[in-house]
Amino acid sequence: MDFSFTEEQTLLQESVSRFMQNDYGFEARQKNASTEQGFSAENWQTFAELGWLGVPFSEADGGFGGGAIETALMSEQFGRGLLIEPFLATVILAGGVIKHGGSEEQKSQYLPGIIDGSKHAALAFVEPQARFNIADITTTATADGDGYVLNGYKAVVLNGPQADFLVVSARTSGEQRDEDGVSLFVMDAATAGISRRDYPTVDAFRASEITFENVKIGADSLIGEAGKGLPILQQAIDDGVLSVGAEAVGCMEVLYKDTVEYCKQREQFGQPIGKFQVLQHRMVDMFMEHEQSKSLMFMAAMRMAEGYGAEAQKAVSAFKVQVGKSGKFVGQNAVQLHGGMGMTEELNIGHYFKRLTIIDTLFGNVDFHLQRFGAL
Amino acid sequence: MRSEFSESEQAFADQVEGFITEHWLDRADPQRRLRAWLNDDDTQALRRHWYQALVAAGWAVPHWPAQFGGCNWSAAQLHIWFSACIRHQTPSVLTFATAYVGPLLMEFGNSQQQALLPKIARFEASWCLGWAEPGKMLDDFALTTRIRRHQSDPGKMYVTGTKTRVVEGMQALWMLGIGRLDEKEIGVFLLPLDQGGVSRTPKAALATGQPMAEIQMQDAVLPAWGTLSLSTEMLRRRLSGLAESDLTSLADSGALTDQVQRLKAQLQNEDNVEQGLVRDCDALAVEILGLKAMEQRIVQSNGAKSSNDLPPTAVRLRAQSLWSKLSELQIAAFGYYALPFVDGALSDNEGPIDPRRSSGDMDMTMVMRRMLSPNVATELALDPRDVLAQEHDQ
CATH class of the missing domain: 1.20.140 (Butyryl-CoA Dehydrogenase, subunit A; domain 3)
Incomplete structure (x- = not known):
């Protein structure tokens, strides 16, 4: 194995780390999160100028030519800053589906807008009944002349409120849970027949419930082959798992380090509480959970970078299991060791914990990924 | 970043597998190999062959510096070797002597102490650790074993005390132990166990059925060079x-x-x-x-x-x-x-x-x-x- 980074990877990591440390303070983040948009458009443009929004895309598509390792390294730093901008929804998920399955025309139509920061996107793939089964789809796309008509409902569409275009999974054939018959479409979010109900999420992001009612789209909206969209969707979702998992690793690092610092300063019974061995054990355990998650992040990123297949899927699921368990442990202990302060809005600890809790649920929780890991 | 072996690492891993297959896996059926972990008499020949093969191949102490018999292997090669041995459940390639005593003698020992190294490297001298004492936690302050100099001949030293839960203590020829030199100072000693002042009692262990030992030392004689110049803190870190x-x-x-x-x-x-x-x-x-x-x-x-x-x-x-x-x-x-x-x-x-x-x-x-x-x-x-x-x- 080789865990060393290339010079470009190191520079990218340092660049994101520097920004998150110097220009992405917690108070500003909170202020941006409380706006109607839910993030800073200025930051988003900065990301575009720094080239970050193009990192996962090929140079031919106008991107940086990076892959899973670069995405993981960036996302880890995003996690440290508790990034609120919709990098995951726009770049990794919606952009990812187009990257993996889109035609050259679709790539040239949609990717430049993502890369230069002028367009936002969202991936509408969750349905209320489906839990984490991405093949469980009741939304239908019926052939109509030389196009399709979409009818159905998508839940918790991340970045739905801001999306300029949507990537949507729908069934063109087969039964509700069949793996065949799933198709992917890309369309303008303002297409007639699309309606939204927007809301903030627990971790301060924005999402929408989206209804599709006789939405007419052209044949050029279809991504890849009709009925064969599931593997493309799955790959984009696994990119997403790696990304949010890496984000969780960054969150955990902040939590354990802040907790260690706090315990060195907070005094009880005339001495810093960090002197109490029982608390030291807990902090060592937090550290270990973070390190184990970070190690699996490298493993998953390497597997994904070496080629997408069963080995990569297995590594990604293992990583998600670990992150789910470790995130809960680290988050709970950080709150407990901070005492009552840990539960307040003004301290960052609870916000990291909320993000970790949501990350566990995104794209399948510990149980789901453990089952997937065992079956692969 | 790369998640698999490089070509040269894979070649080395294949060589290691071949060695283990020849000298361990092909030598006995799995049941008998498992029993070899318990030092049963009927598996002695099996273990002896393994250790002789290691010595003959020059692979007995690959992690040691080359001048003491090491192999100059890279960290990746060492990892491949030790991983394979643990995975195939070979007799321990890392005994207490080869893993700990040898490196300590190399770093802190004088020439007389380092003269013990060749036997360790040939698996001919087994060692045990004398640390815990009956009724005491692993706490330096509670240490009662004494290292005493002869009153009229300061070159002579004796050890008196009891060490308990000594892993491999029933077979070991030498003990690396700690004892009190005086009220403040704690010393690390190298004691030959095959002598009159030492008696051993088996102490059953839960883990393997293999007995540990309680070792009583009554004016057991230390060689004149029998104390090692390192602190217990350093010893603890090394262990x-x-x-x-x-x-x-x-x-x-x-x-x-x-x-x-x-x-x-x-x-x-x-x-x-x-x-x-x-x-x-x-x-x-x-x-x-x-x-x-x-x-x-x-x-x-x-x-x-x-x-x-x-x-x-x-x-x-x-x-x-x-x-x-x-x-x-x-x-x-x-x-x-x-x-x-x-x-x-x-x-x-x-x-x-x-x-x-x-x-x-x-x-x-x-x-x-x-x-x-x-x-x-x-x-x-x-x-x-x-x-x-x-x-x-x-």
Whole structure:
């Protein structure tokens, strides 16, 4: 194995780390999160100028030519800053589906807008009944002349409120849970027949419930082959798992380090509480959970970078299991060791914990990924 | 970044597999090989062949410096070698002598002490650690063993005291131990055990059925050069595997993977198995995968530590806790066959799993946690001793 980074990877990591440390303070983040948009458009443009929004895309598509390792390294730093901008929804998920399955025309139509920061996107793939089964789809796309008509409902569409275009999974054939018959479409979010109900999420992001009612789209909206969209969707979702998992690793690092610092300063019974061995054990355990998650992040990123297949899927699921368990442990202990302060809005600890809790649920929780890991 | 072996690493791994197959796997059936772990008489020849093959190949102490018999292998090669040995359950290539005593003598010993090295490197001199004492925790302050100089002949020294729970104490020829030189000073001694002042009593261990020993020393004679110049704190660090170059104890993931996969396959063939058990196997497999990546990070950094690196101690601690989890899972998988108690070999317990191992591993995990966790805390600048030292300096 080789865990060393290339010079470009190191520079990218340092660049994101520097920004998150110097220009992405917690108070500003909170202020941006409380706006109607839910993030800073200025930051988003900065990301575009720094080239970050193009990192996962090929140079031919106008991107940086990076892959899973670069995405993981960036996302880890995003996690440290508790990034609120919709990098995951726009770049990794919606952009990812187009990257993996889109035609050259679709790539040239949609990717430049993502890369230069002028367009936002969202991936509408969750349905209320489906839990984490991405093949469980009741939304239908019926052939109509030389196009399709979409009818159905998508839940918790991340970045739905801001999306300029949507990537949507729908069934063109087969039964509700069949793996065949799933198709992917890309369309303008303002297409007639699309309606939204927007809301903030627990971790301060924005999402929408989206209804599709006789939405007419052209044949050029279809991504890849009709009925064969599931593997493309799955790959984009696994990119997403790696990304949010890496984000969780960054969150955990902040939590354990802040907790260690706090315990060195907070005094009880005339001495810093960090002197109490029982608390030291807990902090060592937090550290270990973070390190184990970070190690699996490298493993998953390497597997994904070496080629997408069963080995990569297995590594990604293992990583998600670990992150789910470790995130809960680290988050709970950080709150407990901070005492009552840990539960307040003004301290960052609870916000990291909320993000970790949501990350566990995104794209399948510990149980789901453990089952997937065992079956692969 | 790359998740697999390089071409040269793969070639070396193949060479290692070939060696182990020839000198271990092909020498006896699995049941007999398992018994070799318990030092049964009928497996003595098997073990002897293994150690002779190691010495003949020059692979006995590959982790030592070349001038003392080492192989100049890279960290990756050492990891491949030790991983394969643990996975195939060969007789220990890392004995207490080759893993700890030898490197200590090289670093802290004088020429007379280093003269002991060749026998260690040929597996001819077995050593044990004399640390714990009856009724005492592993606490330096409670130490009662005394190292005493002869009143009229200061060149002569004697050791008096009792050491308990001495692993391999019944067979060892030498003891590396600690004793009190006076009220304040603690010394590290090298004591030949084959002498009149030493008596040993077997003390059964839960973990393997192999007896530990209680060793009584009554004016046992130390050689004139029989004390080693290092502090107990340093000794403790060395025994915890905290030497920067010590990668030897970080090679468990391969064996753990192998065992959990076998256990899962076995469970899947059972007609009446609880699904939770299979799921627990998968959960453990995930953690082992994490351990594997942690081991590789250490190998990559070659044990060097920086503020952003993973302390080797943390990996060791994690490995021990996973062995413990595996044992618990094996017990659960064993069902009613966890009940029989056959005082003998692992493989005689009506099946492949010895239920006593679980409590033994758990016990070891607790000990390791108590020993290693404070060291990781030190890495986090949390050790109270550090805080106190800083206060003292101010």
